[in-house]
Amino acid sequence: MDDIKNLVKIANQVQQELLKLRNCRYLELLNQMRSASDKLQEIITESKKLALSLSHSWFSAADSCCSSIDRLTSDITYYISRVKQFAEKPREETPTLSALVEDLKQLEQEYGKIEFDKATKTISLITKPITLDDVYLGPFKIQLELKKLSELYRDSPYYCIALDPHPAATNEEVTHPHVSNDRLCEGEGCAAIRTALEQGRLCDFFTLVKSILNTYSPDSPYVSLYDWDGEPCYDCGYIMDRDNSYYCSSCEHSFCEECSTYCRSCEETLCRGCAGKCEICEEPLCSNCAHKCAECGICCCESCLEDDLCPNCIKELEAENEESGNQTTGTNENSNPSQSETSTPEIKLAG
Amino acid sequence: MRILYINNDGCGYADYIDVAENTTVEQFFMIKMSGKDAGDYMIRVNRQPVPKDYVLREGDRITITPTKVEGAKSL
Numbered sequence: 001m002d003d004i005k006n007l008v009k010i011a012n013q014v015q016q017e018l019l020k021l022r023n024c025r026y027l028e029l030l031n032q033m034r035s036a037s038d039k040l041q042e043i044i045t046e047s048k049k050l051a052l053s054l055s056h057s058w059f060s061a062a063d064s065c066c067s068s069i070d071r072l073t074s075d076i077t078y079y080i081s082r083v084k085q086f087a088e089k090p091r092e093e094t095p096t097l098s099a100l101v102e103d104l105k106q107l108e109q110e111y112g113k114i115e116f117d118k119a120t121k122t123i124s125l126i127t128k129p130i131t132l133d134d135v136y137l138g139p140f141k142i143q144l145e146l147k148k149l150s151e152l153y154r155d156s157p158y159y160c161i162a163l164d165p166h167p168a169a170t171n172e173e174v175t176h177p178h179v180s181n182d183r184l185c186e187g188e189g190c191a192a193i194r195t196a197l198e199q200g201r202l203c204d205f206f207t208l209v210k211s212i213l214n215t216y217s218p219d220s221p222y223v224s225l226y227d228w229d230g231e232p233c234y235d236c237g238y239i240m241d242r243d244n245s246y247y248c249s250s251c252e253h254s255f256c257e258e259c260s261t262y263c264r265s266c267e268e269t270l271c272r273g274c275a276g277k278c279e280i281c282e283e284p285l286c287s288n289c290a291h292k293c294a295e296c297g298i299c300c301c302e303s304c305l306e307d308d309l310c311p312n313c314i315k316e317l318e319a320e321n322e323e324s325g326n327q328t329t330g331t332n333e334n335s336n337p338s339q340s341e342t343s344t345p346e347i348k349l350a351g
Numbered sequence: 352m353r354i355l356y357i358n359n360d361g362c363g364y365a366d367y368i369d370v371a372e373n374t375t376v377e378q379f380f381m382i383k384m385s386g387k388d389a390g391d392y393m394i395r396v397n398r399q400p401v402p403k404d405y406v407l408r409e410g411d412r413i414t415i416t417p418t419k420v421e422g423a424k425s426l
Contacts, residue, residue: 106398178422187423192363204359207393207416217421 004101010116010123011100013146018094018200020150028153029086036079043072086153095200106203111210121146125206126163130176132216133225137176138164142209144202152197158205160184160213168223169230169239177221177228178212186212187220235259235271250274250286265289265301280304280311352409358383359416360392370407377403384415391419 046068053061095103107114107125115124124143131137141161148157159182162175174180178187186193189212196204216225223241230239234253246260247253248271255271262269263286264278275284278301290299293310295317300310309317352372357365370379376396380389380403389403395414396405407413 102398106395109398185423187421188361189417189420189422192359192361192420195363195365196359199365201357201365203398204357204363204414204416207418208359208363208420211416211418211420212422215419215421217423220421220423 006116007101007104008097010104011097013121014100014149014200014202015094015097017146017149018092018198021152021198022092022094024150024153025086025089029083032079032082032086036076036083039072039076039079043069043076046072092198100200100202103200103202107206110203111206123202125210127210127213129164130213132177132214135166135225135228137166138162140176140179140213142206142213144205149197152194156183157197158184158209160209168228170227170241171223174222176213177216177223177225180222184209184212185220185222187217233259235273246271248274263289265303278304352407354407354410355412356383357412357414359414360384360387374407375403376401376405376407376413379407379413380415391417393418 046065050062050065050069053059053065104114111125115126116122117124122143122145124141127140127142129136129139139162141163142158143161144158146157148155151157160176160179161182162179165175168174171180175182176184178185186209189208193205193208196202196208218224227241227243230241231245231254232239233245233256234248234251235255236259238256238258240254240256244257245254246257246269248255248260249268250270251274253271260269260271261275261284263275264283266286266289268286268288270284270286272284274286276287276290276299277283278285278290279298280300281304283301285299285301289301291302291305291308292298293300293305293313294308295313296310298310298312304310306314353367353369355365356368374382376394377389380387380392380394384392393414393416394401395416396407397412398414
């Protein structure tokens with residue numbers, strides 16, 4: 001794009017869009033004022049409803065009005081701040097054609113060849129391959145859509161497209177810690193980027209976007225670089241981020257939620273392979289909390305055991321005791337009839 | 352003397368300001384970006400890179416753009 005005529009053509013397109021943007025600012029101000037006015041009308045209606053509710057002692061209805069008024073005041077505050085933002089903004093002078101051409105020249109000087117697609121009216125710049133904290137993310141194409149420049153107050157007019165994508169293992173849409181679905185979340189650079197675009201300073205715009213792409217903010221990424229490659233579940237191979245992985249203290253591997261469990265007695269995390277099971281209540285158990293029934297030797301949790309015996313053995317023992325008790329009673333009756341004979345008269349005597 | 356100062360740090364703005372005669376780029380940066388490291392910024396005068404001892408002149412256009420800007424994620 002070394003032809004000066006081409007630069008003038010692009011500059012002309014940019015200038016046309018910036019003229020539209022200037023008008024859009026007034027339209028946006030009008031829209032925000034209408035929204036604020038609508039919300040004010042709604043709050044007046046709510047105040048009438050509140051007065052009616054109070055006159056009838058309908059306190060439940062009054063509470064409902066209060067909730068609506070609370071929501072509306074938040075909305076009004078938002079719209080008023082937007083109105084103020086647009087109203088106090090000084091009118092931007094549309095840059096001259098020569099200034100825009102100079103800017104495009106600077107852009108080429110700084111970053112080499114820029115692409116201009118006449119059909120889609122896009123200006124693009126390709127960054128060098130980006131590596132952040134030893135994580136290779138590849139080169140990005142910063143693509144500014146001139147047609148969308150006039151919609152700057154509603155939508156972002158550019159995209160950051162990964163040309164050799166190395167997305168986060170847990171989310172293919174995230175090609176950079178601050179890029180999702182080809183959209184850059186500008187963070188600290190938001191206001192400066194908007195101002196640069198409003199003033200037609202394209203070189204500054206591309207430099208700022210490039211600066212964000214070359215910087216990692218660990219406090220607020222879509223996916224942190226620490227989790228970029230994810231971690232495969234040792235059992236099923238599912239790629240998970242570290243916040244959602246579970247470490248089995250028994251086999252010392254990481255597992256996904258599906259493949260892990262925990263001991264119901266001590267709450268130790270375990271994989272499903274290492275977790276034992278209480279054969280009575282069937283709840284998972286770790287080896288430390290698994291007890292054996294002293295009688296039959298089955299594995300049980302502590303709460304299912306009573307005097308080191310499982311409920312089955314207790315039942316059996318009770319049944320045996322009952323049986324032996326009956327037998328003893330029967331034997332006694334048979335073996336010592338004299339006692340019953342002696343007792344009967346006593347009862348008789350008592351009666 | 353009067354120069355055009357474009358600061359792309361923070362909110363970003365462009366305005367004509369008065370500076371003392373014989374102010375170098377380094378002095379200008381220290382005044383305007385006190386406490387900041389010049390290495391973290393791309394400084395251009397009239398769209399060109401200049402040495403730090405470049406003396407600003409009437410009508411110059413100086414741009415200071417951060418090369419480290421922290422992005423975020425959508426809320």
